[in-house]
Amino acid sequence: MRSSSNIKIKTIFWDVGGVLLTNGWDRGQRKEVLTRLGVDLADYESRHEEANYFWERGLSTAEHFFNLTVLNQNPNITFSELWPQVCAESKILHPESLDILGKLGTSSRYKLATLNNESRELNEHRLDAFRLRPFFDYFICSGYVHEMKPHPEIYRAAIEISGHLAETALFIDDNVENCIAAGSLGMRAIRFESPTQLRDELAQLGLRAA
The missing domain is CATH 1.10.150 (DNA polymerase; domain 1)
Incomplete structure (x- = not known):
């Protein structure tokens, strides 16, 4: 059986609040x-x-x-x-995170999707106001799928919608509990701390964002 390190990433799921933007209504x-x-x-x-x-x-x-x-x-x-x-109240949190997102998108080697807890209205406002829609192939949001991280069902929905095995998914989130929940379903996860740390951990997985 192949080790997980040899399985190629096909989908990268991004949290929004705390990684790309400030939180919506915290x-x-x-x-x-x-x-x-x-x-x-x-x-x-x-x-x-x-x-x-x-x-x-x-x-x-x-x-x-x-x-x-x-x-x-x-x-x-x-x-x-x-x-x-x-x-x-919504602001760009880390412009460098958007740069990383953009670089991964231009590679065309991965599908990019959101996986975030957000009301439908705030999610749609933030996607439009900060022009995030073009970065992503699709959106997994609690306001759409009616469940929130870290509940397993939102991750299962993300995996099923991706059309690929959980082992081919990478999840980026600033909340450790959410990352643990993703890992329990077979996804790989990076707990976001800073754009520099994110870039380094992506490189360790063979995902270049520079």
Whole structure:
């Protein structure tokens, strides 16, 4: 039987928030936006987790999510006022990571896909605002497949959609728990720490991004 080191990578799955962009609606972004709007953060957080379970899995809309968590308690704030501020919190995190992504894409030796936890609306905004769509062949997002990392089902969906064995997939994510979950299903994983570290680990796998 061939060792995994001799199996060629056919698909590279990328996390988005924490690798290419800032996170979409994490604690830092929530604090920035909601403090500016005068929302009680502790009150908001008491409702966030339950509502977010459905939103990030694509089972509710952004407007419904924010009605439950912010707008019903703060009638002076409207969704049309809030949503642009939520979107504006997204930034490019590491331009060098985008350079690596682009170099791997131009090689045409691998399929490139996202594998990220994100609500449908934020995912689509970020793909468009930062012109990420041309980099990828397809998108595995919790808002589309209705499950989130590190649950095994989102990785199984990614593997099945790729059309290749798990052993031919490489997953890049900044969260160690997500990387462990991918590895448990046979995927290879790199825990992202910096663009330089990522480039070095890719080179060790024979994937040149320079």
